Amino acid sequence: MSKYAQVFGQYLDLCRQVEGRRAAAPLIARLNKAGAEALGRIAGKYRPDPMAVPQTRPDSLFAPDYGVNLMRVDLPVDAAAAFRCGVPNLNSYVGIVANDAFHPTHSLQSLPEGLTVCSLSAVPEHLVEKVINILIHIVDNSVETGDPTEALNALLLSDGILIHAAAGVKVDKAVQIVNISNPATPMLAPRRVVVIAEDDAGLKVLLCDHSQAPTVEHLSVECVSVDAAKGSSIEIYDIEEGQPTSRRAWRLNARQADSSRLSVATAFLQGGISGNGFHVECTGDHTQTSLSGLAICACGQVVDNSVTLVHKGLHGTSRQNFKSALYDDARGGFGGKIVVAPGAMFTDAAQSNKNLIIGDDARMSTAPQLEIYCDEVKCSHGATTGSLDDRAMFYMQSRGIPAEEARRMLTQSFMSDVVDSISFEVLRQRMHVLVEKRLSGAAASCDTCATACGSQPLNTEL
Amino acid sequence: MSDELLKVTDLHAGIEGKEILRGINLTIRPGEVHAIMGPNGSGKSTLSGVLAGDPRFTVTSGQAVFHGVDLLSLSPEDRSHEGLFLSFQYPVEIPGVTMVNFMRAAVNAKRKYLNEPPLSANEFLKMMRQKRAIVELDNKLASRSVNEGFSGGEKKRNEIFQMAVLEPRLSILDETDSGLDIDALRIVAGGVNKLRTGQNATIVITHYQRLLDYIKPDVVHILYKGRIVYTGGPELALELEEKGYDWIKEQVDNN
Ligand SMILES: Nc1ncnc2c1ncn2[C@@H]1O[C@H](COP(=O)(O)OP(=O)(O)O)[C@@H](O)[C@H]1O
């Protein structure tokens, strides 16, 4: 057995030991089964992506012997602490995921007509087949790509969330899912959010990742499964504010039908090691896709964003804008693949990856790729990695602005277009503040940074 | 010594091992205007950069004492706080940093250095308005990124605006006249003159007599090949305008 087969096989073994004893709703049981089958096929043939930052690869993230709460032992959680979230007062519909269990809040009790937010074990009858089809499609697809993350999540999942907007229903308020990790021992938490917008529906989803376990290593395996039907519009925002002990394997899998719009913006503000994958399939015509990510990393933090965007329809438009600022010995990675399938004429795809290296020992690897099987398309990609403009630094200092502050202002301005592209206004303003706060801390040395992490400056109400 | 604002003694400096300043001596007293002239490549910008703390340059020997403070031991920001101001020959564009945020950071950093509380939003905006008027700078520039998309004239007026805000004891104007039409030149020079007091001093670096018609120098120096080779009164500038630099070059090169 290869070393990789062993890494992933340990989870198959774990589930086999409790087979028939896991209490799960039929939908989740079916997903577990699909996950087991898919993982069985991937585990043997897995080969790590040579372009990804090694620490963020599935074989590294899943290697430790984490506990998984398959038998649903009740773990205490301080739900009130979730509201010490960095983005308060959004007036959103809030759900909390404590480690791997969903806890609805009272704001979910009176949802507008046509909006469903529920546990995956309580999906309304008329949606069950739809949800399972979407999920099985994603898991089966992942066998082809060879990424075991979706299959592992499907195998281990005990609870998850469905966010569904019925045809024509446009929800103004955001649905906010606050993930909290606070295990007492090293733990893997599988999490899944399924986001479905039916024809012409509109949804905003905000995902916030928090950790209250600064001394215990924990892996969050998060899958966001998105289905955007004809003419629908989905916005997804993801903010990571973890601990140095946080590990994250995050996958977004989305399918877009005719004239749908999908916008995904992620932000890494605090955490440990974060491997993020985006897989978007634009199957319909006239789709619009916007993917963006910002990462501010310092002292040992590692963030990798890897995108596969497939254009299959006519007149698809996509924009990707990923930026990172790397302090100290942080590591960043970006892999961006645009595939224009045969027949996907008039595709207009652009990808940009810009990185700022601020720390002497920080490193960034970037691998843009275009695969174009069609004429009549417009595709562009650009990647730059550089340091702060030393002329600008001196100019600012000569006006009395201390070097540290000049650095912060320049880094903030470097990031500003990613934040400005957030169309959800309250969140955009909030993100500007969060980025500024983060940069004030990041500019300090590792020692002071660790202290700041301990005191959780971003998690408190401002 | 109390009546010396800046005293530069035998200053040597260079870049990447190449010596550019080869023994500069210069004394400036409060209230004075000194002009430094000289052909291209003499080291005028290098001298201003070295005094302001441009990290590209390395000082190899010599001293610069600024109202009793060892200037060369200070960071660029502290030189600014101590009252040194450099108007850049080529002002730097900073995309994404607005003029307002830039100036607020500069003003409050200085106030912090002087143990003064930060200005309130109102006080700050009022000051910006007053100072802008000195160089007739458009209000719209405040929300734009620093120097980005500014015309040549706007950039130079923006430099003098910043000077007005920071109220330096010693201003070094490096070719502030270059690229200005006569109206802009008059505005810039007028701004500089309004800011003159008996306590502060100005170094005007220029190629041409033109600016000196508006900002009257007390002393004129000629910098050539990294040394001040000639010092005289205002009439020296007129002489240079008439005869060019060749006679100076000949004298120096033949010695
Ligand atoms: N950044 C630099 N790198 C290399 N050489 C430089 C640099 N800046 C100036 N020099 C050199 O130093 C000398 C003096 O330049 P400068 O101080 O700009 O002269 P001035 O301002 O009198 O025209 C010139 O020979 C120029 O080529």
Ligand SMILES: [Mg+2]
């Ligand atoms: Mg010059």
